[in-house]
Amino acid sequence: MQPNPYHAPTAPPGFATPPGAGLSTGVYEFGPMEDQVIRTAGSRARIWGVIAFISGLLLVGIGVAAIALTSSLSEVLPPEFATAFTVVGAGILPIALANLVGAFFYFQSGQRLIAVAETQGNDIENMMQALNKLSRAYMIEGILLILATAAGLAISVGMGMGVMGSGFGS
Numbered sequence: 001m002q003p004n005p006y007h008a009p010t011a012p013p014g015f016a017t018p019p020g021a022g023l024s025t026g027v028y029e030f031g032p033m034e035d036q037v038i039r040t041a042g043s044r045a046r047i048w049g050v051i052a053f054i055s056g057l058l059l060v061g062i063g064v065a066a067i068a069l070t071s072s073l074s075e076v077l078p079p080e081f082a083t084a085f086t087v088v089g090a091g092i093l094p095i096a097l098a099n100l101v102g103a104f105f106y107f108q109s110g111q112r113l114i115a116v117a118e119t120q121g122n123d124i125e126n127m128m129q130a131l132n133k134l135s136r137a138y139m140i141e142g143i144l145l146i147l148a149t150a151a152g153l154a155i156s157v158g159m160g161m162g163v164m165g166s167g168f169g170s
Contacts, residue, residue, distance in 0.1 A: 028124055035117035038127075042113030045134065049107030056099030063092035091152040098144035105137030 030038060066089030074082040112130030116123050 027121065029120065030116065030123050038113050039117035042110045042115075042117065042130070044110070045106050045113060046110030049103045049105075049110060052099045052103035052106060056096045056103060059092050059096035059099060063089040063096060065089070066092070087155050091148075091155050094144065094148035094151050098141050098148055101144060102137050102141035105133050105140065109133035109137060 066085045068089075070082045070086045070089075073085055109130045112126050112133055116126040116130060119126060
């Protein structure tokens with residue numbers, strides 16, 4: 001049976017390793033094939049960060065434009081349609097924020113993963129930092145997406161009740 005090259009270093013027999021000390025006491029250097037996989041993952045995380053940033057900026061633009069168009073559309077369209085543009089614009093902004101915040105952490109995690117592949121002697125530290133950034137990106141984007149969905153539903157329900165109370169459509 002071949003030993004696992006990825007396990008943390010262990011203490012010699014008779015010596016107990018304190019909890020959490022295994023990785024910090026050992027030095028591990030990833031090989032060329034592992035570096036290529038890590039570098040590819042890092043590049044893709046950075047690309048995803050750029051995509052999330054661009055889409056966040058586009059969504060901010062759409063949201064602000066929809067809100068700004070409300071005043072000019074209120075003269076041409078019924079007030080309910082103008083209200084709809086405001087609501088759509090306001091509903092888009094939380095999703096844009098989630099993309100922009102997530103983009104920052106995805107890009108940082110990609111940078112750290114690439115550092116794992118390109119540096120010598122700091123692979124474990126760089127990998128842990130990359131995983132920490134990636135974990136934070138998932139958590140923040142997930143929480144913001146839940147909040148944005150809840151806000152969008154609340155805005156939609158509120159707008160729907162407002163439109164129903166206005167007699168629009170009858």
